[in-house]
Amino acid sequence: MRNGPHTMSIDKTYDPAATEARLYSKWEDSGAFACDPTSKVDPYCIMIPPPNVTGSLHMGHGLTFTIQDTLIRFARMRGRDTLWQPGTDHAGIATQMVVERELAKEGLDRRTMGREKFLEKVWQWKAESGGTITKQLRRLGASLDWPRERFTLDPALNRAVNKVFVQLYNEKLIYKDKRLVNWDPKMLSAISDLEVESKEIKGNLWYFHYPIDGSDEMITVATTRPETMLGDTAVAVHPENGKLKHLIGKMVRLPLTDRLIPVVGDEYADPEKGTGAVKITPAHDFNDFEVGKRHNLEMINIFDKHAILNENTPEKYRGMERFEARKQIIADMESLGLLEKIEPHVHAVPHGDRSGVPIEPWLSEQWYCDAKTLAAPALKAVEEGHTKFVPEQWTNTYYAWMRNIEPWCISRQLWWGHQIPAWYGPDGQVFVAHDEEEANAMAQKAYGKATPLTRDEDVLDTWFSSALWPFSTLGWPEQTPELERYYPTDVLVTGFDIIFFWVARMMMMGLHFMGDVPFRTVYMHALVRDAKGQKMSKTKGNVMDPLDIIGAYGCDALRFTLCTLSTPGRDIKLAPARIESSRNFATKLWNAARYCQMNECVWQADFNPASVKQTINKWIIGETVDAVNKVASQLDAYRFDLSSHSVYEFVWNVFCDWYLEFTKPILSGTDEAAKAETRATTAWVLGQMLKMMHPFMPYITEELWEHVVGDGTMLITTRWPSYDTGLATKEAQNEMNWVVRVITAIRGVRAELNVPASAKIETLVKGASDQTQKRLATHGALIERLARLSAIGETATTPANVAQTIIDETTFILPLEGVIDIAQEKERLAKECAKWAEEIKKVEAKLANPSFVDRAPEDVVEEHKERLENARAMVAKLGEAQKSLAA
RNA sequence: GGGCGCAUAGCUCAGUUGGUUAGAGCGCAUGUAUCACACACAUGAGGUCCGGGGUUCGAGUCCCUGUGCGCCCACCA
Numbered sequence: 001m002r003n004g005p006h007t008m009s010i011d012k013t014y015d016p017a018a019t020e021a022r023l024y025s026k027w028e029d030s031g032a033f034a035c036d037p038t039s040k041v042d043p044y045c046i047m048i049p050p051p052n053v054t055g056s057l058h059m060g061h062g063l064t065f066t067i068q069d070t071l072i073r074f075a076r077m078r079g080r081d082t083l084w085q086p087g088t089d090h091a092g093i094a095t096q097m098v099v100e101r102e103l104a105k106e107g108l109d110r111r112t113m114g115r116e117k118f119l120e121k122v123w124q125w126k127a128e129s130g131g132t133i134t135k136q137l138r139r140l141g142a143s144l145d146w147p148r149e150r151f152t153l154d155p156a157l158n159r160a161v162n163k164v165f166v167q168l169y170n171e172k173l174i175y176k177d178k179r180l181v182n183w184d185p186k187m188l189s190a191i192s193d194l195e196v197e198s199k200e201i202k203g204n205l206w207y208f209h210y211p212i213d214g215s216d217e218m219i220t221v222a223t224t225r226p227e228t229m230l231g232d233t234a235v236a237v238h239p240e241n242g243k244l245k246h247l248i249g250k251m252v253r254l255p256l257t258d259r260l261i262p263v264v265g266d267e268y269a270d271p272e273k274g275t276g277a278v279k280i281t282p283a284h285d286f287n288d289f290e291v292g293k294r295h296n297l298e299m300i301n302i303f304d305k306h307a308i309l310n311e312n313t314p315e316k317y318r319g320m321e322r323f324e325a326r327k328q329i330i331a332d333m334e335s336l337g338l339l340e341k342i343e344p345h346v347h348a349v350p351h352g353d354r355s356g357v358p359i360e361p362w363l364s365e366q367w368y369c370d371a372k373t374l375a376a377p378a379l380k381a382v383e384e385g386h387t388k389f390v391p392e393q394w395t396n397t398y399y400a401w402m403r404n405i406e407p408w409c410i411s412r413q414l415w416w417g418h419q420i421p422a423w424y425g426p427d428g429q430v431f432v433a434h435d436e437e438e439a440n441a442m443a444q445k446a447y448g449k450a451t452p453l454t455r456d457e458d459v460l461d462t463w464f465s466s467a468l469w470p471f472s473t474l475g476w477p478e479q480t481p482e483l484e485r486y487y488p489t490d491v492l493v494t495g496f497d498i499i500f501f502w503v504a505r506m507m508m509m510g511l512h513f514m515g516d517v518p519f520r521t522v523y524m525h526a527l528v529r530d531a532k533g534q535k536m537s538k539t540k541g542n543v544m545d546p547l548d549i550i551g552a553y554g555c556d557a558l559r560f561t562l563c564t565l566s567t568p569g570r571d572i573k574l575a576p577a578r579i580e581s582s583r584n585f586a587t588k589l590w591n592a593a594r595y596c597q598m599n600e601c602v603w604q605a606d607f608n609p610a611s612v613k614q615t616i617n618k619w620i621i622g623e624t625v626d627a628v629n630k631v632a633s634q635l636d637a638y639r640f641d642l643s644s645h646s647v648y649e650f651v652w653n654v655f656c657d658w659y660l661e662f663t664k665p666i667l668s669g670t671d672e673a674a675k676a677e678t679r680a681t682t683a684w685v686l687g688q689m690l691k692m693m694h695p696f697m698p699y700i701t702e703e704l705w706e707h708v709v710g711d712g713t714m715l716i717t718t719r720w721p722s723y724d725t726g727l728a729t730k731e732a733q734n735e736m737n738w739v740v741r742v743i744t745a746i747r748g749v750r751a752e753l754n755v756p757a758s759a760k761i762e763t764l765v766k767g768a769s770d771q772t773q774k775r776l777a778t779h780g781a782l783i784e785r786l787a788r789l790s791a792i793g794e795t796a797t798t799p800a801n802v803a804q805t806i807i808d809e810t811t812f813i814l815p816l817e818g819v820i821d822i823a824q825e826k827e828r829l830a831k832e833c834a835k836w837a838e839e840i841k842k843v844e845a846k847l848a849n850p851s852f853v854d855r856a857p858e859d860v861v862e863e864h865k866e867r868l869e870n871a872r873a874m875v876a877k878l879g880e881a882q883k884s885l886a887a
Numbered sequence: 888g889g890g891c892g893c894a895u896a897g898c899u900c901a902g903u904u905g906g907u908u909a910g911a912g913c914g915c916a917u918g919u920a921u922c923a924c925a926c927a928c929a930u931g932a933g934g935u936c937c938g939g940g941g942u943u944c945g946a947g948u949c950c951c952u953g954u955g956c957g958c959c960c961a962c963c964a
Contacts, residue, residue, distance in 0.1 A: 010923095198962075205964070222964045274964035285963075347963050358963090393891065397959070399892065404960085496959085531899085533957090564912085565900080569892060571957085573899065577913055584926040595923035645901075645911075653911095660923075668922090744930095751930040757919050788921090839908065852944040860906055860945090867907060 010597050010707050014590040016554030019703045024138055026710045027702075031078075032716045033143045035083035036043060037481040044080035045486040046072055047146065047519075049468050049494050049502070050152060053088035054095050054129045057136035059528040060495065062546035063572065066559045067525055067640060068493045069142045073695040074635050075490075078722040083486050085473050086144035088133060090126075090153040092417040092462040093187060093195075093354045095613040099125050099416075109248060115415050115535045121213070122416050126151075139547060141555050141698045142581035143716070150473045152465040153418065158471035160423045161465050162434050164513060169432040170424075173370040174410070175555065176430070181409055182291045183362035185307035185322075186355035189413035190366050191408060192461060194500055196359055198348040207275065207340035208333055210235060213251040213260055219244070220340055222274035224347055225284075227326040229254065231302040232261055239275055255338050256329065257314055264295045283363050299363060307360050322360070367411035367420060367458070374508035375402045381507065390638050391568040394496060394524050402502050408463045408505075417459030440739070467505035470518035471611055492519040503595060523638050526564060532576035549579060556697035559585035563644040563696050585648060586700050589693070592656050593704045594684060596792040599667050601682040603709045605858070609684060609727055614641050614674055616662040619736040622728030623654050624688050628721045631692050644696050651689055658740060659685070665781045683708060688721050739779050744811060745805040748788040753803055753820050753827055760790040764813040772810050804829070804881040811877060826885050835880040839871040 021261040027033060035043070046068050051061060068084060076082045099122045100110055110118040130151075137144065150157060168174040181190040206226050209218040219235055235252050237244040248265040268291050269278045282292025283299040292299055304310045305324045317325050333339045333534070350359045379402045380396060381387055389395045411420060423431045423439040429446060431453065433439035444453045470492075474483040487512070494503065503522055510518035530536055537543065549558045560582040565572045609621045627650035634643035659682075666678045686708055690701040694715050705715035746763065755761065768776065776783070780792050795813065798804070803814040803825050843864050846852050853861055 012923095198960095201963085203963080206964095224963045227964095270964080276964095278964050287963095345964090348961090349963060361963095396891070400960075499959095527958095567900070570900080572895095575899070575913085578899075580926075581912060584924095586927050588924065591927085593922035594921085598923070641901075649911080656924085657928090664922095748928065748931085751918070754918085757921085757929070835908075843907090846945080849944060855944045856906075863907070 008707065010590070010594045010704070012594070014587060014700060014703075016553075016556065016586075016699065017293040017551070020139070020141070020550075020555050020699050023699055023702050024141065025358055027143065027714065027716055028146065029778065030714065032714060033084070034097060034147070035145050035482075035486070036081050039081040039487050040574050041079055041081050043083065043485050044072070044075035045083040045085065045474065045489040046083045046491055046493065047489050048087060049492075049498070050087045050089035050150075050466065050469065051133050051424055052091035052094055052439055053126050053133070054091070054098055055133050055150060057133060057140070057546050058570060059546055060573065061133075062140065062549075062558060063525055063528050063562045063566070064495065065137060065140050065142050066562045067523070067566065069140070069698075070559070070563060070640065070695040071493070071635070073698060073716065074632075074720070076693065076716065077694065079716065079719060083148070083482075084142070084144045085148060085150070085486075086134070086137070086146055087152070087357050087469070087473060088130065088149035089466060090151065090462065092414055093189070093191075094410060094458060095122065095126075096414050096416040097187075097354060108594045110415065117189065119417055124210075136547060139550060139555065141559065143698075144812065148473070152462070152469070156471045156475070157419055157465060157468070159434075160468050160476055161460065163477050164464075164468060164509065165421050165460070166432055166434055167513075170773050173373055175193070175368055175370070176365060177368050177510060178363065178365040178409075180283070180286055180361045181362045181364055181366050182350065182352075182829040183286060183305070183364065184309075184352040184355050184357065185303075185305065185360055186357045187352060187414070188305050190364065190411060191352055191354075191359065191360075192409045192463075195353050196350045197353045200346060200352050201349040202344065202346050203349070205274070205340070205345040206330060206333075208255070208279075209338045209340055210252045210255060211338075212247065212263075213253050215250075217247075219247060219252060219263065219277050220275045221277050221279040222343075223279055225326070227309070227322055228281040228284045228302070229279060229329065230257060230309070230317065230325075231281045231283050231300040232279045233259075233282060233292065233297045233300060234261050234295060235263045235277050236266040236269040236280050237277045238267060238269045238271045241269070241271045243271075244276055247257065247277075255336060256332055262295075262297075264291070264297075266294060268292050284361050285859065286361055289361070301363050303360060303362060305362075316577060349413045349753055364369040366409050367422075367460075369408040369410050369464075371405045371408040371862070374512055375405045375504070377511045378402060378504065378507035378574070381511060381517050384738075387507065387519060388521050390521060393569070394499065394522070394866060396881045397499060402504060405504075408461075410464050411456075411458040412461055413457070418465055419461060420456040420458050420460060422455070422456040425451055426815065431736060447700045459701075463505055465499050466502055467509040468513075470506055470510055471514050476513070480493065487518070488516050489519045491521040491523055493523045493525065496524045497527075521638075526569075526571045528562075528572045528574055531573055533573050544574060554586060554699070555578050556586050556700050558723040559695050559698075559821075560585065560644060563640040564648070568638075585652065586697060588656060589689070589697075589700060590704070592651070592660060593708060595660055596682050596686050597707065599663070599679065601679040601686070603683040603687055603711075604680050605711065607680050607684045609681075609723070612677055612681055614666070614677055614681075615732050615735050616659065616666070616782075617677055618729055618732035620655070620659045620662075620681065620685055622732055623650065623659075624685050624720075625723045625727045627654070628688060628692050628723070632720065635695070647689075647693050651693070655685060656690065658736075661786055662736075662739075662782055665785050669781070690715055691718060691721055735775060735779075738775060739783060742783055742807050743786045746783075746789070746809055746814070748815060749803050749805050750788070755814075755816065755820075757788065760788050761814055761816065762791050762793060763787075763789050764793045764795040764812060764815060766795050766800075768794070768810045769808075772808070798880070798884040800884060804879045804884070806881075808875075808876060811881070822885055826882060829878055829882050829885070832877055833882070836871045840868060840875065843868045843871065 047655050072082050072084045076815060147565045165174060179242060182196050184191050203224050205222045205224060207220055208224050209220050211218055221235060232254055237247060239245060245265060247263045250263050251260045252263060254261050268287060280291050282288045282289045283301040300312050302309055302313050309317045309320045310324050311318060320328065351357060352359050382398060397520065420435060425443055431439040433442055439453055443453055470489055471483060471487055474480060474486055476483055500647040506518045534540060534542060557579050561579045612618055627646060630646045631643045634646060663678050663682055666674050690705050694701040702715045776792060784792060798813060799815055801822055803816050803820055805812050847864055
């Protein structure tokens with residue numbers, strides 16, 4: 001009879017843990033995850049957003065990787081040659097901070113260790129903890145092509161980074177500049193604008209008097225940062241400010257210092273703000289820097305890299321930390337009688353997103369990338385539709401940022417990262433080269449002799465190497481078959497929080513170096529929040545660990561839940577109840593499969609769905625085809641919520657609730673031909689369900705595939721169903737819908753009249769058409785079983801005191817005399833009658849409106865007419881039924 | 888200051904180019920140990936589609952406006 005593994009009976013309960021461990025290895029070992037660069041079929045590629053190498057899986061990962069895996073599995077089943085490129089990111093600042101913290105526990109400090117020793121430690125740390133995230137990805141069922149795993153600091157990727165750097169430098173798109181940067185005094189590094197987070201701070205506005213030189217007059221300025229006054233080199237007033245413009249050109253004696261500074265006229269000074277006069281500290285404020293440039297002002301840097309006051313400040317303040325200096329200066333100004341007042345003031349203060357400390361605009365020499373130039377083609381590519389955002393509204397966010405893009409500060413004063421490929425000669429001459437050898441050769445040429453060079457100490461912003469990810473992982477700058485085949489990739493799946501950090505920069509670099517966009521579509525998913533909609537955070541204690549959830553409910557339950565909640569434009573509120581219901585869904589499928597096995601519904605490889613004769617089988621095959629197509633088109637539209645819902649509805653509400661119940665009378669009956677056909681159909685439908693569920697719930701479906709099909713194939717690599725839509729017939733659908741309506745109606749009457757579920761009662765039909773007669777002959781046994789009837793008879797007249805329900809032209813009579821409460825039944829009928837009467841009123845009003853009849857499309861009008869007719873018939877029949885009760 | 892999103896059942900959310908009686912899950916109520924499944928089955932209750940105005944024969948859906956909530960960017964006088 002049966003052969004292969006499917007002869008093993010399906011256990012009474014599904015054991016996710018055992019299944020997940022076994023099947024993941026089976027898939028991975030079989031090579032199912034691997035792409036085939038030599039293949040002739042269409043490629044499909046997704047680049048993983050590389051998680052931090054030392055990180056561990058959180059719910060945001062859970063979501064993004066579930067979506068990616070769902071897409072990859074779906075594409076794979078549709079016969080595409082899929083590459084889901086795995087890898088991890090070195091995450092410069094984040095990782096360096098983690099390792100520094102670890103070292104601090106041992107009483108070690110990177111500065112005393114030195115660069116080389118420290119980097120050794122970081123690599124060691126990476127070796128120890130770097131596997132965590134990839135192991136966890138496997139637990140999610142992620143079907144990544146593991147042998148192709150890359151790390152952003154791999155030597156090959158370093159070569160790509162250097163090549164890009166050198167070329168952009170030669171094209172003058174990377175340059176060194178001395179200007180204000182966002183300086184993080186804790187990290188002791190410059191950071192980019194994007195790494196700065198504004199935080200609302202309740203501070204003060206201090207009003208200081210500055211004496212005008214050679215007069216008794218004072219000019220008053222307001223500041224939130226008193227300590228910077230030591231670096232003031234001017235006071236600005238608006239050139240048209242009537243009250244203050246007479247001071248332009250005068251000199252001010254800057255208190256606490258001996259310096260004389262000018263009053264300048266500049267439009268930056270807003271007469272409405274503060275006192276109308278503003279102190280100018282060009283070395284410590286971005287706006288003041290611009291004012292300083294316009295007026296050729298001196299720039300006095302008063303901080304060292306720790307934001308401690310330096311030798312450019314009066315001796316008294318030297319060595320003070322910035323906030324300590326602030327207090328002292330306020331006190332000193334007050335004792336000089338130069339503090340006018342203090343006003344409470346709420347303002348935004350920039351903080352380093354990693355260090356959490358206020359950043360300091362600080363004058364230093366850094367490497368910059370000319371993002372404006374690179375952004376132009378990246379903007380155009382989206383405008384022309386070469387890359388599309390889903391949901392579309394993110395396009396605007398992308399545009400807005402790209403159009404106002406500023407130079408990108410790419411150098412970091414860290415050790416962990418790609419060291420900048422620039423070398424300096426003794427005189428400071430710069431040699432930007434692919435490697436030291438090339439730099440030496442350049443120096444030899446420049447100096448006419450071998451000259452020792454020192455390498456730039458800085459490393460590149462992590463996002464610099466991430467920006468190259470879509471092509472560096474494929475082997476660029478080598479012209480590999482992979483690069484040729486998988487670039488541009490199909491879709492990038494990511495959160496909107498890194499649209500600027502990463503998406504925009506991949507676009508810029510991809511277009512510049514590959515001449516094409518890195519991905520055709522960008523799918524932006526939401527943020528995962530807790531059940532109450534709060535952001536998950538350790539401090540709030542509301543973090544849900546995906547691995548805990550997997551342990552408790554199974555991986556498939558978590559994945560399915562995340563998909564169902566993935567509605568575009570809405571954050572995901574992850575409630576345990578939802579995960580539970582997904583787990584229940586998996587159990588439902590499991591039990592349905594058990595039913596099939598118990599009833600010997602055996603998969604037949606040569607089953608032809610067009611050959612079935614039984615209406616229930618024709619019907620379910622049509623429903624299956626519809627469901628498969630619906631799921632596919634919803635997945636194509638990235639509607640994971642709708643597609644998972646469609647799957648759920650079909651499996652539970654169509655297959656389990658109705659079809660399996662329909663099979664029962666046949667499978668326990670005596671018509672062997674019908675039985676055989678139904679068994680084969682059931683197995684076939686179950687197989688199709690496993691296929692359509694597989695992208696969402698890979699484990700349980702693969703496990704059941706072994707039992708149901710058992711021919712040694714793996715579901716992961718089977719083909720997604722594609723059928724002739726002609727398999728769905730309107731007749732079968734109408735007929736089975738009618739059966740469902742009859743059963744539901746009778747059940748409803750029974751329940752409302754409190755007929756015990758165990759009581760089998762008779763029903764009589766009155767006024768049945770030929771079609772209904774025929775249908776009753778076919779499906780009578782089925783209706784009897786599901787509506788718990790003892791028999792279905794016929795009558796020409798309505799007996800007294802019975803319950804009735806009307807389906808189309810037919811009245812179904814439940815002779816419950818003595819059982820039912822007449823008054824209650826009357827009320828039930830009256831209620832239903834009222835509902836239809838309401839409908840009549842509404843539709844009549846519409847049809848009586850001449851402009852509706854004139855202007856609405858004909859079919860809509862026709863439909864309304866039918867509705868009216870139907871409603872009138874219902875009212876008439878219900879009226880009759882009521883009369884029969886009164887008799 | 889600039890921009891974006893959301894508001895539908897007690898809760899979480901669907902609702903396609905405007906067109907039957909606005910749907911689902913959870914929760915709730917009632918009943919059921921029925922031979923796949925109590926993580927289940929059956930039946931039911933539950934809605935001012937945020938307020939106001941407009942377009943239209945017809946608006947949950949389109950436009951304007953108001954309110955509430957959330958997010959992004961800019962902003963250290």
